[in-house]
Amino acid sequence: MANKYLHIHRLRRVYVWELPVRFYHWLNALVIVVLIVTGFYIANPLALLSKQEASTQYTMGWFRYLHFAAAYLFFFNFLFRLYWGFVGNKYANWKQFIPTSQRFFKEMWTVFKIDILMLKKNGQPQDHLSVGHNAMAGFIYFLTFIAFLVQCLTGFGLYSSMASWWFPKLFAWVPALLGGDILTRQLHHWAMWFFILFAVIHVYLVFYHDYVEGRGEISSMGGGWKFIEEEVFEQHKHHTPNPEK
Amino acid sequence: MTNDALPKQPTYYEEVERKGYSRRDFMKFVSLMTAFIGLENTAIGQVAKALETKPRLPVIWLHFQECTCCSESFIRSSHPIVADILLDKISLDYTETLMAASGTQAEAALKNTMTKYKGQYILCVEGSVPTAADGVYCMIGGKTSMQILEEAAEGAAAIIAWGSCASNGCVQAAKPNPTSATPIHKLVKGKPIIKVPGCPPIGEVMAGVIVHYLTFGRIPELDRLGRPKAFYSKRVHDSCYRRPFYDAGLFVETFDDENAKKGYCLYKVGCKGPSTYNACGVMKWNNGTSYPIQSGHPCIGCSEENYWDNGRLYERASHFAGFGIEANADTLGKVALGVTAAALAGHAIATNIGKSKLIHEHQAEGRESEHELEQ
Ligand code: HEM
Ligand code: HEM
Ligand code: SF4
Numbered sequence: 001m002a003n004k005y006l007h008i009h010r011l012r013r014v015y016v017w018e019l020p021v022r023f024y025h026w027l028n029a030l031v032i033v034v035l036i037v038t039g040f041y042i043a044n045p046l047a048l049l050s051k052q053e054a055s056t057q058y059t060m061g062w063f064r065y066l067h068f069a070a071a072y073l074f075f076f077n078f079l080f081r082l083y084w085g086f087v088g089n090k091y092a093n094w095k096q097f098i099p100t101s102q103r104f105f106k107e108m109w110t111v112f113k114i115d116i117l118m119l120k121k122n123g124q125p126q127d128h129l130s131v132g133h134n135a136m137a138g139f140i141y142f143l144t145f146i147a148f149l150v151q152c153l154t155g156f157g158l159y160s161s162m163a164s165w166w167f168p169k170l171f172a173w174v175p176a177l178l179g180g181d182i183l184t185r186q187l188h189h190w191a192m193w194f195f196i197l198f199a200v201i202h203v204y205l206v207f208y209h210d211y212v213e214g215r216g217e218i219s220s221m222g223g224g225w226k227f228i229e230e231e232v233f234e235q236h237k238h239h240t241p242n243p244e245k
Numbered sequence: 246m247t248n249d250a251l252p253k254q255p256t257y258y259e260e261v262e263r264k265g266y267s268r269r270d271f272m273k274f275v276s277l278m279t280a281f282i283g284l285e286n287t288a289i290g291q292v293a294k295a296l297e298t299k300p301r302l303p304v305i306w307l308h309f310q311e312c313t314c315c316s317e318s319f320i321r322s323s324h325p326i327v328a329d330i331l332l333d334k335i336s337l338d339y340t341e342t343l344m345a346a347s348g349t350q351a352e353a354a355l356k357n358t359m360t361k362y363k364g365q366y367i368l369c370v371e372g373s374v375p376t377a378a379d380g381v382y383c384m385i386g387g388k389t390s391m392q393i394l395e396e397a398a399e400g401a402a403a404i405i406a407w408g409s410c411a412s413n414g415c416v417q418a419a420k421p422n423p424t425s426a427t428p429i430h431k432l433v434k435g436k437p438i439i440k441v442p443g444c445p446p447i448g449e450v451m452a453g454v455i456v457h458y459l460t461f462g463r464i465p466e467l468d469r470l471g472r473p474k475a476f477y478s479k480r481v482h483d484s485c486y487r488r489p490f491y492d493a494g495l496f497v498e499t500f501d502d503e504n505a506k507k508g509y510c511l512y513k514v515g516c517k518g519p520s521t522y523n524a525c526g527v528m529k530w531n532n533g534t535s536y537p538i539q540s541g542h543p544c545i546g547c548s549e550e551n552y553w554d555n556g557r558l559y560e561r562a563s564h565f566a567g568f569g570i571e572a573n574a575d576t577l578g579k580v581a582l583g584v585t586a587a588a589l590a591g592h593a594i595a596t597n598i599g600k601s602k603l604i605h606e607h608q609a610e611g612r613e614s615e616h617e618l619e620q
Contacts, residue, residue: 006606006609006610006613007606007610008610008613008614009610043561043562043575044513044561044562045494045496045512045513046494047496047498047513048494048495048496050493050495054489054490054492054493054495055489055493056493057493057494057495058492058493058494059493059494060491060492060493060494061492061493061494063494116592118595118596118599118600120599161478161479161480161522162483172469173469176468176469176470179413179470179550179551180470180520180522180549180550180551180555181480181519181520181521181522181549182517182520182521182546182549182551182552182555182556183551183555184520185519185520186555186556186574189562189574190574192578193574193577193578193581196578196582197578197581197582197585200582200585200586200589201585201589204589204592204593208592208593208596211596211604212596212600212603212604212607214607214611
């Protein structure tokens with residue numbers, strides 16, 4: 001057995017995702033799924049047959065209602081996350097998403113080498129520590145946030161002409177800028193595919209990281225914890241005292 | 246053509262009387278127009294007064310790259326006074342299709358109005374202006390449409406861009422737009438421009454825009470795309486009588502199915518009503534007889550910019566050319582999803598091979614801890 005080389009790690013518990021981030025995450029995931037399902041239905045409703053009068057059913061109406069209700073939740077949840085990017089812990093900070101330094105790009109390259117190209121160093125698979133998002137993931141979320149914005153702009157732009165509340169009407173300039181609802185709607189539809197592709201890749205990568213790193217990636221969005229090997233932890237520790245103590 | 250002094254113009258009401266309409270006809274027309282332009286019924290008096298007292302408006306109506314469907318629609322407006330008075334009188338100055346004069350005489354009439362009523366006349370433009378090849382694709386009397394437009398716009402008080410051609414280019418401007426057909430607002434700057442899109446626009450809407458200008462001496466309130474709010478603030482979908490079927494989720498699947506006979510919603514056969522801003526469902530066409538959806542045809546979105554290029558008329562999804570076969574967004578999406586799934590499967594396999602050592606270490610470590618535990 002390879003037992004004589006076996007090194008049993010001690011793990012340090014790190015609080016990574018605060019409750020508001022976790023709450024945001026799952027609400028976001030839920031409403032996006034709802035928006036995709038109802039969006040598909042709105043784009044191409046099922047061929048229903050009915051012996052009843054139209055007045056007794058409201059199928060399309062309900063799907064649209066769900067879409068709009070989810071859309072409001074999505075939007076305000078998104079705004080909340082942006083806010084939390086300024087007041088939350090360091091892993092939730094906006095700097096995790098926007099490449100502002102050389103280090104950020106360097107880390108993206110490292111992640112690319114390790115997780116995509118799977119390069120080895122001295123014949124050893126490499127490991128990389130990212131307690132919060134790794135730089136690549138952070139950057140992808142940044143693109144995702146832009147897609148959120150596109151979807152909110154086109155969505156509320158379309159909604160502005162059906163709404164009586166002033167808030168959606170603030171978006172009336174969007175279809176005007178794009179030259180009308182037809183194109184706005186198409187953009188809204190195409191952008192949906194970004195969300196679908198993102199969700200598939202994202203869930204895969206979460207499983208991937210959990211599997212190869214063994215630091216509790218999947219459960220981190222549940223309880224908020226990740227677990228870092230003691231020696232890795234020591235390497236990355238800085239020695240300024242915690243100001244909260 | 247020789248008198249330089251402004252001739253005393255008869256008022257609209259005088260014309261109405263001269264043509265033999267009764268006061269009752271006139272008041273009916275006024276009430277109709279007041280309602281169309283979205284005013285309250287207290288404004289009826291104001292509109293009547295304007296038509297009684299104001300001299301007729303000098304109008305120049307230019308025709309460029311178009312099919313004359315706008316003029317056709319206008320003269321089929323539901324109330325005869327529209328055609329008889331508004332068109333007869335306003336077109337008197339200059340309009341190629343309906344004026345009696347032709348050739349040099351016609352050109353002289355145009356010049357005359359332009360100089361005599363400088364700064365006062367309304368310029369109506371039907372059609373787009375081709376700008377490619379120095380504008381040779383549309384020339385009248387030896388001048389390009391661009392030159393004519395520039396000259397006529399110079400002294401206009403306001404410009405009305407009739408129809409989709411003048412408002413957004415319509416079919417001539419569809420890809421690849423060989424003549425570089427250009428809508429009016431992109432060519433003329435610094436003048437109030439009213440866009441009245443539609444292929445054609447509704448006759449009553451056209452009349453309403455003119456009556457509004459007559460009554461108030463200024464252009465009606467416009468939306469962000471430059472269209473009069475009174476007619477273009479609601480979607481066709483919002484006033485469609487098939488809307489209950491839409492809400493119920495009952496749709497025509499093909500043009501000859503049972504659902505089509507039952508009059509279900511035309512959404513799935515490409516109806517653009519949900520994206521089209523127009524008053525068709527309310528005003529209807531040909532003296533309020535019907536409109537496309539009422540006769541079983543989906544709205545094609547003719548008053549929306551680029552409706553020729555933004556997807557097919559009888560389908561909801563839009564298509565991308567140049568992907569081998571034509572594909573719509575969802576086909577492309579599904580292909581991308583398939584490719585992604587394959588790539589992820591490949592990555593998963595590569596991970597198990599490339600990182601096998603790492604993974605085995607984790608597993609060995611985990612197993613060891615499992616053995617060491619009591620239970
Ligand atoms: C089984 C389902 C899912 C699991 C286990 C999961 C787990 C996680 C984890 C662990 C993270 C943080 C890791 C990292 O930064 O790389 C994360 C972040 C994120 N996830 Fe998910 N996720 C799931 C589904 C989704 C779905 C469906 C969406 C939306 C389409 C989504 C959107 C996001 C976003 C936007 C972030 C960035 C979070 C932030 O604002 O900081 N997730 N997810
Ligand atoms: C993840 C986010 C979203 C996705 C995936 C999504 C998806 C879709 C899809 C596929 C359609 C059908 C488009 C078509 O007819 O081809 C649609 C319609 C629509 N969406 Fe969204 N949407 C999202 C967010 C929003 C938001 C934030 C709003 C804001 C109010 C919104 C408002 C609308 C409106 C107004 C329509 C048109 C519905 C109608 O006219 O009946 N959507 N959406
Ligand atoms: S027929 Fe067209 S405009 Fe009428 S309800 Fe259906 S989709 Fe809307």
